[in-house]
Amino acid sequence: MHELSIVMNIIDIATEQVQQAHARKVDSIELEIGTMAGVEMDALDFSWSAAVRNTVLSDAERVVDRVPAIARCGNCGLEFRVSEPFMPCPACDNVLVEYLQGKELRVKSLVVS
Amino acid sequence: MCATCGCDQPGGVTITRINTEEGEFRPVSNHGLVTAHHHHHGGQESSSEKRRIDLQQDILSKNDTQAGHNRHHFEAGHILAVNLVSSPGSGKTSLLERTLADLKDQYKSYVIEGDQQTLNDANRIAATGCEVVQINTGKGCHLDADMIHRSIHQLDPQDGSVVFIENVGNLVCPAMFDLGEQARVAIISVTEGDDKPLKYPDMFESSQLCIINKIDLLPYVNFSVEKTKEYARKVNPRLSFIELSATRGDGMGKWYEWLKNEYEAIGSRKEVAASV
Ligand SMILES: Nc1nc2c(ncn2[C@@H]2O[C@H](COP(=O)(O)OP(=O)(O)OP(=O)(O)O)[C@@H](O)[C@H]2O)c(=O)[nH]1
Ligand SMILES: [Mg+2]
Ligand SMILES: [Zn+2]
Ligand SMILES: [Zn+2]
Ligand SMILES: [Zn+2]
Ligand SMILES: [Zn+2]
Numbered sequence: 001m002h003e004l005s006i007v008m009n010i011i012d013i014a015t016e017q018v019q020q021a022h023a024r025k026v027d028s029i030e031l032e033i034g035t036m037a038g039v040e041m042d043a044l045d046f047s048w049s050a051a052v053r054n055t056v057l058s059d060a061e062r063v064v065d066r067v068p069a070i071a072r073c074g075n076c077g078l079e080f081r082v083s084e085p086f087m088p089c090p091a092c093d094n095v096l097v098e099y100l101q102g103k104e105l106r107v108k109s110l111v112v113s
Numbered sequence: 114m115c116a117t118c119g120c121d122q123p124g125g126v127t128i129t130r131i132n133t134e135e136g137e138f139r140p141v142s143n144h145g146l147v148t149a150h151h152h153h154h155g156g157q158e159s160s161s162e163k164r165r166i167d168l169q170q171d172i173l174s175k176n177d178t179q180a181g182h183n184r185h186h187f188e189a190g191h192i193l194a195v196n197l198v199s200s201p202g203s204g205k206t207s208l209l210e211r212t213l214a215d216l217k218d219q220y221k222s223y224v225i226e227g228d229q230q231t232l233n234d235a236n237r238i239a240a241t242g243c244e245v246v247q248i249n250t251g252k253g254c255h256l257d258a259d260m261i262h263r264s265i266h267q268l269d270p271q272d273g274s275v276v277f278i279e280n281v282g283n284l285v286c287p288a289m290f291d292l293g294e295q296a297r298v299a300i301i302s303v304t305e306g307d308d309k310p311l312k313y314p315d316m317f318e319s320s321q322l323c324i325i326n327k328i329d330l331l332p333y334v335n336f337s338v339e340k341t342k343e344y345a346r347k348v349n350p351r352l353s354f355i356e357l358s359a360t361r362g363d364g365m366g367k368w369y370e371w372l373k374n375e376y377e378a379i380g381s382r383k384e385v386a387a388s389v
Contacts, residue, residue, distance in 0.1 A: 002255055002286035009172050017166055027163060031172075038289055038315055086314045086348050095347045105172045113163045 003043040006105070007051045013107050018056045023112035026060040030109045034067040034102040036085060056112075069102025126260055127249040129232060130267055131239040176290055179258035183293025186265055187276070193376045194276045196292050198316055199300035200309075201282030204326040206234045207359040208300065208368075209277055213241045216369065220376070221274040225264045227256040227281045234279060244268060255286040258293055275376065288315035296375050302327040303336040310345035317348045322355065322371060329358040 014026050033039050041064070052058050069082035073089035074096040080089065082102060088095045171177070187194045197205045206226075213222055224245040226235040235247035246264045248256060261278065270276055278294060280287040299320040301309050304327060310317045317323060323345055325338055338356060345352055355371060357364030 002253075002289055005253060005255070005257065005290075006172055009175060012175065013168070013170055013172070017168065021164055021166065023164065024161070038285065086311070086318075088347075096350060107168050107170045107172060109168055110166045111163055112166060113161055 003039060004047040004051060006039060006044065007047045010107060011051060011055050011057055014057050014060075014110060015055065017110055018112050021112050025056050025058075025113060027111045027113050028061040028063065029057065029107065029111075030063045030065065032065045032067055032104045032106040032108045034069060034104040036069040036082065036099065036102040037105045039105065065108065067101050067104045070100045071097040071102075072100055073097050126251065126253065128260065128263055128267065129235070129247045129249070131232070131235045131245045131247060173289065176258045179262055180291035180293040183258055183261050183265060184295075185293075186262075187293060187295065188379075190270065190272045190274070191379060192270055192272070192274050192276055193296075193372075193379050194278065194292075194294040195372075195375070196278045196280060196287075196294035196297045197300060198280045198284075198287045198297060198320065199282060199302075200284050200305060203282070203300045203302040203305065204359045205279045205282070205300055206237055208324070208326065208357075209279060210237060210241055211359055211362065211365060212277075212368070212372075213238065213243045215365065216372075217242070221271055223268045223270045223274060223276045225256075225261060225268070225276065225278045227260075227279055229253070229281060250281055254281055254283045255290050256280050256292060257290045261292045275372070284309070284313040284316050288319045295379060296321050298322045298324060300324045300326050301341065303330050303334050303338075305336075307337050307341040308344060310341060310348050314348040317345045317352060320349070320352065322353050324368065325354060325356045326359055328356050328363060329361045 010029070010031070014029060018024065018026060048062065052060070070079060071082050072079045073092060073094050075094035076089060076092045078089055078091045079100065082099070086095065089097060186192075197208070199205055209224060213224070216222065222243055224235075224238045224243055226238060226245055226247045227250060228234055228247065229250050229252065231249075232247050235245045238245040246267050248260050248264060250256065250260070256278065268276070278292060297320040299316050299322070301323065303325065306312070325341060331338070342354055345354075353371070355364060355367045357368055
């Protein structure tokens with residue numbers, strides 16, 4: 001379950017920010033997770049509740065923006081919504097597509113106090 | 114929280130140096146040395162007013178930074194580092210055992226073994242006389258760049274050597290974590306489904322070579338080598354393939370040739386860097 005390491009990384013990032021801001025805790029945290037980022041939201045929830053105990057995130061409200069995946073075809077240039085991993089271009093069936101968005105795995109913002 | 118012992122510190126990863134001479138293990142690093150444990154510094158008054166911080170920070174940026182540092186270690190030492198990824202049981206350790214025995218005189222090699230719990234694979238490698246460290250990840254399903262960094266400093270590989278990294282048997286998670294390796298090799302065995310590349314695309318997308326192992330069993334299983342290649346190419350058109358049997362030895366020559374090419378590429382890269 002790499003979701004646990006993802007949560008551990010989020011805790012590290014949040015701890016660093018709280019220390020830098022000379023705050024005590026995080027009130028809310030906004031994450032950006034693309035639909036093709038390889039993260040299972042159930043596994044993330046599970047890891048989250050176990051891992052944030054006794055950390056700056058223990059009482060934080062968590063907001064997750066799921067970014068839909070959009071790709072551009074390397075052949076005909078069509079931009080399309082990707083509904084499954086490695087979906088070929090719906091116009092020309094080309095498999096070499098470039099992701100414009102949907103692979104995000106980011107801490108977008110925090111509210112600390 | 115630590116994934117292994119439930120303590121309030123991150124980590125829980127154990128790294129064990131296997132002593133080849135005496136054939137027994139000698140733990141040189143354990144939980145007490147986990148570098149990620151934080152120390153709190155007092156002194157500053159904390160304010161209680163709410164503040165919003167716009168961050169836009171990549172969650173895996175720390176791993177990527179650490180991987181970059183590992184890559185620097187490898188490049189500086191003219192070392193070829195290969196990351197082997199596969200499902201559990203595809204034959205990573207078997208491939209290494211035979212490779213280390215066959216190439217003993219060609220390269221000075223080291224192995225970093227990843228496994229959730231046991232020292233079994235590291236003991237198999239130690240039996241070939243190769244220097245090895247075992248990383249036990251506990252519940253963690255992949256190796257990360259920090260574990261590799263600690264292992265590099267334990268092994269202290271000599272210049273011009275080859276470091277093989279056997280990742281934890283898992284087709285999903287290791288793909289997300291750059292270790293700083295120069296090449297990633299995905300292994301699939303013919304006892305698995307030939308649609309694996311479509312079901313677990315990230316692994317095949319992020320690798321340069323795909324080894325199709327256990328071809329000695331092809332007469333007994335319903336597995337199409339051609340279909341596997343076709344599916345894998347959909348995911349990664351630049352992927353190369355080698356079919357082999359790690360236990361019977363078929364096709365190993367092609368793998369050694371591939372290693373030699375990678376090894377020489379590292380050498381020429383270094384010469385270019387030195388001449389600039
Ligand atoms: N028939 C046959 N069996 C093989 C071959 N390669 C490996 N095996 C067998 O497959 C089983 C698993 O091999 P390992 O080398 O331990 O696989 P692994 O990928 O290291 O497994 P984990 O570390 O548990 O993920 C063993 O019983 C091997 O003997 C092969 O080429 N042919
Ligand atoms: Mg193994
Ligand atoms: Zn995982
Ligand atoms: Zn197209
Ligand atoms: Zn612990
Ligand atoms: Zn270092």
